[in-house]
Amino acid sequence: MNALVVSIGNELLNGKTTNSNATFIGQQLADLGVALKQIVTIRDEAARIEDALTLAMRDYDTVIVTGGLGPTHDDITRKTVAAFLDTELVLNEGALARIEALFRERGREMPPINRQQAMVPASAGLLDNPLGTAPGLHFDEKDTQIFLLPGVPREMKEMMVRSVIPLLRQRLNHSPPQIHLYRTTGIVESKLYEICQSHFEKFPAYEIAFLPKFTGVDIRVAERDSDESYAEFQEGLLEIAGKYIYTQSDEEIEAVVGRLLTEKGMTLTAAESCTGGLISHRMTNIPGSSAYYLGGINAYSNEVKMNMLGVSADALKAHGAVSEAVAGEMAAGVRERLGSDIAVSTTGIAGPGGATETKPVGLVYVGFATADSVSARRFTFGRDRLLNKDWSAQAAIELLRRYLLRL
16 A cells, blocks of 8 residues: 655745644554655645645555645635545535534634535545544545545544544555654764664664654664564664663653652752753653652742852852853752752753853753762753753753663
8 A cells, every 4th residue: 555645735835834744644654554655745726736636546545635624715625626526515414513513612603614614525434523623534536545634733643543544454455564662862863873783784674764853863663574583673772772762662751750750759850041941841741740840940040040049159150150060059959949859950051142162052061969969961962042952951851861770
């Protein structure tokens, strides 16, 4: 089975919206063992939609179209596809009743314009949209399946998982591959590949992909039927790169750290300068985090560092706010004041300004404090302010993981 993804929307072509839908669909299809051969991004224009459908009917057995199912004048996907397939739009009473009910649940009256979302091609099957007003549509046309999904990411993702994937699975003529995920941090993609390359070459039947993100690199392994031993593959990979692998599931590192803190009955606090509360944000994203995360102090100015954390004026004068000494005092201060077992801190030059000859943009110190010791580690990241904040928070959480695992 091969697939084409068609993303419809002027906003996708003017640089104002990232096409995250296509990425998500690609991941879902890969996990199912369906080959995504092409992604086409087009404007909300009938001619462009017709061109994409012509391509799909000629070369593909599956096409997934996102966007253009809303109620406004530029949402022309339904009408264009119906004309292309020579089928009429008809009012679906069930779809209309559901749209009206959704508005009632939200305490609002349905605008008349939303009625057109219940006008669906007569030859289409409906796909339930539990999160929005636009139903999805499914066509069986000759040798091609056509799926129309909303462009709103949360709606599209839910419908992809609940409706599209089960329908595609019924058509597969092979067993889906087993997908294994190894999430790493603290090592760049090139170095990770270098240390793993010879091991991977022993298992040519496995499809191995490196998926870099700002937080680290995911290793995705697709295991198809083969005579090769997955246990042997896994054992070798963990021996080579185990200290960088923080999970073999899709959970984030803050969830891993939260579980370790819970298991050890330990508590955490954070003193943040350059990260501006990002560590606190990520740690409290995890349900149940109140059991181990006591709180944090966002100490951006030197005055707050001194008054709220007890950082000494001498350390600030001698070393500057961005220094090993101050990072250590920040961590020790928040641990003492909030009464946690462990504390982390961040202080750095996020950029684009603030650099000196000896302290470049991207310089960050992450402090770490326990009842027995206080330390700080130096990092040099890049020149992008927001990425520097993300990297700093990731580094702090990774230091926590390594401490808790005694790595």
